[in-house]
Each structure stands twice: as C-alpha cells, then as structure tokens.
Amino acid sequence: TQLLEQSPQxxxxxxxxxxxxxxxxxxxxxxxxxxxxxxxxxxxLLVTVVTGGEVKKLKRLTFQFGDxxxxxxxxITAAQPGDTGxxxxxxxxxxxxIPTFGRGTSLIVHP
Amino acid sequence: xxxxxxxPKFQVLKTGQSMTLQCAQDMNxxxxxxxxxxxxxxxxxxxxxxxxxxxxxxxxxxxxNVSRLNKREFSLRLESAxxxxxxxxxxxxxxxxxxxxxxxxxxxxxxxxxx
Numbered sequence: 001t002q003l004l005e006q007s008p009q010x011x012x013x014x015x016x017x018x019x020x021x022x023x024x025x026x027x028x029x030x031x032x033x034x035x036x037x038x039x040x041x042x043x044x045l046l047v048t049v050v051t052g053g054e055v056k057k058l059k060r061l062t063f064q065f066g067d068x069x070x071x072x073x074x075x076i077t078a079a080q081p082g083d084t085g086x087x088x089x090x091x092x093x094x095x096x097x098i099p100t101f102g103r104g105t106s107l108i109v110h111p
Numbered sequence: 112x113x114x115x116x117x118x119p120k121f122q123v124l125k126t127g128q129s130m131t132l133q134c135a136q137d138m139n140x141x142x143x144x145x146x147x148x149x150x151x152x153x154x155x156x157x158x159x160x161x162x163x164x165x166x167x168x169x170x171x172x173x174x175x176n177v178s179r180l181n182k183r184e185f186s187l188r189l190e191s192a193x194x195x196x197x198x199x200x201x202x203x204x205x206x207x208x209x210x211x212x213x214x215x216x217x218x219x220x221x222x223x224x225x226x
Contacts, residue, residue, distance in 0.1 A: 033214050042115075042201050042217025043154075048210055088154070090215070097142065097161060097207050098169070099215060103153035 004089055004102035012108045016078050021105040023089035024071045030092055032072050034063060037086040037104070046074075079109045114138065117202050117218035124192045124225045132187040132221050134202030138213065142205050143185040144169075145177060147198040148220075154201065160185055161207065192225045199223070 005024045013019055023032065031050040035043035047056050049065035049072060056063045060083075062075040076083055086104045093100060115136045124130055136143065145157040156169030158177040166177050174196060176188045185204075189196060200221045209215050 031210060033209070035214070041219050042203070043215070044217070045214030048214060050210075090209075092209065097209070098144075098156060098159060099209055101154040103151065 004091060004100055006087075006089060006102035006105050008105060009103070010106050012110070013079055014110050015080055017109075018075070018077050019079055019107070020073055020075045021087055021107070022071065022073050023102055025091070027070065027093070029065075029069045029072070032065060032069075033090045033099075034072070034074055035088040035090060035101075037088060039085070043086075043088055076107075079107075081109045081111050083107060084109050115202055115204055115216050115218035117200075117221050119221060120219070121222050122224070124189075124223065126193060126225060128192050129188065129190050130192065131189075132200055132202070132223075133184070134186060134218060135184045136202075136204040136216070137183065138204055138216055139182075140204035140206060140211075140216070141182070142207055142209075143179065144203040144205075144215070145175075145185070145187045146201045146203065147171065148201060149198050157187065157200075192223075194225045197223060197225045 033048045034046040037043040047063045052069045053067045054065040060077045064073045088104045089102045090099045118133045141162045144159045146154045155171050160166045160179040163182045178186045202218045203215045205215045
C-alpha cells in the first residue's frame, strides 16, 4: 500500500506569511493531486501534477513535483484568511484506479 | 450546478437503527466512491464502483453495503448502526483514472452521529 505522508499536520499563521506543506511517499507517484477542503465541505481539486520536476502555479499557490516523483510540495505566498482549510494530497498506487489520500495539513490563517 | 449531491446533510441514529445515504452525480462519471473522514484518520475508502453494475470493497467495508442504482446514483446503507460509525461520509465521482479536469469530485458530506 502506498502511504502518503503529509507535513506539517497543523499550521497556524498570520495573514501575509508564506508557508510550505509537503507530501512524501516511499514509492514513485504515477501522478499526484492536491485538494483543499474547507470546513463543512468536501475536498476540491487544486491541481494535478504528472511529470517529475513539474512546477504549476495557481495564483499565490505554487506546486512542485519532485524529480524522482516521490514527493511534492505546495507553497503559498502571502497567505490570506481565505486559504484556511485542510490541504490533502492524493495519488494512485501503481496499476490501481483507486486513490490514496494523505491525512492532510490543517491550515489556519489569522487576519 | 453540476456536481455530486448527498442527502441527508445531518443525521442522528440510535445504535441498531438502519439508514441509507444517498448520492447522485451529474458529471457523467463512470466511477463512484464512498469515503468516511474521521479526525486524524484522513479519508478512508469504504466501497467503490468502477462502473455501473460493479461494486468493490475498499479499506473499511465492514458494517456497510452499497448499491449502484444506475450511472448517476450510488447509495450507502448502514444495516445496524454502531457508535464507531459516527463520522462524516463523503461520496465522490470521477473519470476512471481520476485525472479528468475535476479530479475526484466530492459531495459536501453527511454528518452522522450514532448514539
């Protein structure tokens, strides 16, 4: 079973600060997705990365996929209270259509 | 709006009662899933349906049954609820690889308490 380890588990910061959260596995990812889950809602897809070394940007969010495709990071620049939520990474173990989700990083951005 | 609709949003059951959680998607996705989310445990797969007419067990299937009624609808049944089934339940749908433009599309969840 491919386990996805996310760190840190919790993060509490002030508005305007930068932050990085991580997703790691001992296995190679076929592809990796990042989701954000707001309180009381289901997760919503932010991005899918598929190529080792890939960098994608979504406004103030920058996603990196490790060269070896075993790790990924999400960097938020100048965090805002609207960024508050649970950030989940997900991938599919080789040959499976079923995704595995990490346990998430819970982010709180204080105004 | 297009997406995944779950009902009910909240439910309180007594131990031993039964209930069915309903899920419908209008994304024309072939694959559908039921997850439970508990604090510190992340999302755990209960059952999934790769396509209409098929269902398979996930990581935590005990105490649950599912029915893929048609391409749009996938229901989850608790035959005899137990306090350990207190959780938030999410239904999701996707293209077979989950790498479509919306990835795994989730409903807004059912918050179930078993007392």
